[in-house]
Amino acid sequence: MKKIIYLSFILLVSIACNDAELKASIERGAVVYSESCIRCHMSEGIDTNERYPPLAGSNWLTEKRKETIHATKYGLRGEITVNGVQYKDIMIPMGLTDEEVADVLNYIMNSWGNTQKKKVTPEEVKEIPKKMPR
């Protein structure tokens, strides 16, 4: 019984820590977003001119995690489909560090109605190769 209480306690602490870490990452990510993303994706994650794909409610965030990290880290060009709509433009690489990529994605994935339990970590970003098999 004692063991169970002890284990539960550890579990709770680690969840709490994880939450605190995610919260801090989201806060840092908000700054990165306002410096590097907001001009095109706007403050609500939706470009009302419809030139650039939405981040609010984007299926990439839930279905294309690796591609999303890759695009944030290395930029994007050519045709893509987001929520069933085709976009053809270019996003230049912003020159963000792995930690900033993780932070800004945690912000994006937890803003404007987006929710994502699995935190993006700098380690995960680091593992994404520049040339990714499509």
Added chain:
Amino acid sequence: MKKHIGLCLVLSFFIACAQQNKQKGDIALSSQERTYSIESVVDGLDNPWGMTWLPDGSILITEKSGELIRFNNGNKTTIQNVPEVYNRGQGGLLDIALHPNYSENNWIYITYSSSEGNESGGNTALIRCKLSENSLTNIQTLYKAAPNTTKGQHFGSRIEFDNDGFVYFSIGDRGERDVNPQDITRDGGKIYRLHDDGRIPKDNPFVNQPNAKHAIYTFGNRNPQGMAKHPSTGEIWMHEHGPKGGDEINILKKGANYGWPVISYGINYSGTKFTNETARPGMEQPVHYWVPSIAPCGMAFVTGDKYPEWNGQLMVGSLKFNYIELLKLEGDKVVAREKIAEDIGRVRNVKLGPDGYIYIAIEGDGIVRIIPE
């Protein structure tokens, strides 16, 4: 009497219309049928930021990532010994221009974001150098803005020369809207003027103010990414990005304050206001402004005989809406606006080549030119 009233009504209608027409930012943008074709000149470029032509006809192209390319007879050569750039956000290898007497002195001018200095991050620098056997030599730093910051926005930058041998270049506010642009003791949010060798002109506007940055020529600018000498007046024209709305065209005046962020036709990206004022005594009004923003990038006047209908008009690239805007001028008034090269892609730069053709540099694509039919 009735007739008089009628005439008065007609007259006031005309006056009202005429006045409305004069309102800045409110001139309709027209689109004509294409009387030209668009021809690819250079392909396979990522972010062709600056371009200029050497006397032998080859094009020098800066890639924001830090590569300097010489394009000649269909071949690209990478120029060696280019300074390392701080390639972050909007920073990197930026504009390039030849000295007006290049054929005699061989000086090339380049702006880029540089990490030189004690702080981490970067800020905009202007260098001049020479080109020898596809390598940069004699590199001299003429100006380096301080301090460095890791912020990714608003480095400027464009370079232009006037008829009196001065070089002008722009540096954006570096993401410090409320700190830099209105403070002449700080770099950022300014247009600078130097002698061609980097000396500070004795008649620069703030040379007598002890703590001011003496290279400053104008202030209260946000992020100017277009600059061009007017073909007949010799004045330096420029445009600058607004935030959400409020992109501007301005004419450089010594010591002038263009008002950012005290006055602006733009609002915050979030939709909130940072100022209620669009005008204030002692602050310049723009020649033209855009709401919503088109994200102006690259600026040039149409001259020469290739495009008689467009002669004297001002070209501005739209990074956001993928076209070139042609602004018809009467003096310093915009009287008509036309879209050309629609759907061309994200326009980084527009220039008139030495062959008289309009060259457009496009992100993720390359350089094209406009051939009249």
